Amino acid sequence: MNILKHIPGFRSGAWWKKLIAAVYYLFSLLILIPSIETGLALLILPFIIFGLIDKIKAGQISNNEAAPEVKQTNKQKTTVKLNVTIEGPKQQPAPAPVLNTQSVNHRININTKKWLNTCNEFVAIDLETTGLNPAIDKIVEIAAVKFKYGEIIDSYTTLINPGIHIPSSASKINHITDETVHGAPDLSEVLPNLLNFIGDSILVMHNASFDLKFLKYHAAKLGYDISNPFIDTLPTCKKLFTDFENYQLATVANYLKISTADTFHRACNDAEICGPVLIKCIDTAKNESSQGAGLI
Structure with missing residues (x-):
């Protein structure tokens, strides 16, 4: 019941x-x-x-979007950096080390010479969840799509069994139900694979304050940390394109003529769209860089 x-x-x-x-x-x-x-x-x-x-x-x-505070101890903390080479999407899971959970992710301003020349490789990430609050809601789908020079070179996507009932309000948005995730792995099984896949890549998200908050919170509960630098395409688009009706991913994609398909609100589709959105932003920023206007 x-x-x-x-x-x-x-x-x-x-x-x-x-x-x-x-x-x-x-x-x-x-x-x-x-x-x-x-x-x-x-x-x-x-x-x-x-x-x-x-x-x-x-x-x-x-008050703490990145991760819950943890008490300092007298023991020296060591941060271990993931450096795993991904040979393909079917690579067997490898255990990830326990990391410092108090790091801060560096937010990248693409309108600088340093980052305009180094954003040719990145991993676009999107999550689907049971709600809006990571303290009581869970992740039900994760997708990570790796881009290099504008092309998709690899991807990692999986459903996740949250261990709780998926509310109808969430299912109406992402079409993921209790039956959909039946038999799917737990987040504790998925997270090491995801961390090995992203390595130390730049992470790209549309509305990163939501996805990164969920990801870091639940990773910290399992003893892991995600400290990669990131780019949020939502505020970036707001700075670059001031005449859009709104800045939802579907609207941005339609305006930029990236996609007109009604396939949003599934993690893999949204991650695949988020990459080209960033590429359009970078091209626009390069054209406007001579004006010296900060974007994010």
Whole structure:
């Protein structure tokens, strides 16, 4: 019964928590007979308490987009850099080392001589999730597409079983349901492969504040860090193209004549489109570089 997953006390998989919740709600229903006001108050109270807890968690994540803070210890921290050569998309998974989870990703300004000449190779990334808050929502699909001199040379994409019910609100957007991810691997199995695939490449995302926040948060929970430099095509497009109706990826792709197909909101399709969007931005920035205008 999927409705039970939305009732406080039944969200956890622990049977004893569900038993306590069942006894509590039964007691509340019995109270309804002699006192409707008291019974209703008891029934509503858990929803209020858990709603406040969710809001507090959401506020904590907003204040720290990259990853949750971890306490410093007296032990010296060592950062290990991934340097794995990818021979093809079917390479067997290799265990990734535990990394420092407090690093900050450098945001690249493509309107500088340094980066205009070094953005010929990058990895475009897109995620699909169960919601908007990484503290309570999960990743259900990851795609990473590797570009070199404007061409796709490799890709890595996979569905992920989030271990929780996928809300209908998310399924309406990405068309991923509980049945879709049935039998898909867990994020702990996927993440080492993804880290080996991206290596130390520049990461490209459309609305990076969302994808990078989710990726770093869940990677940190598994003991990994993603510290690659990144480019966000969303603010870049806003600076370069001021006359677009809006700056959703589908709209940008249509305006730039990259794609008119209605295949957005699946990770692989969006990652494949995000690469050409950046290439268009770089070409435009090169043409306007003589004006010295900063883009991001």
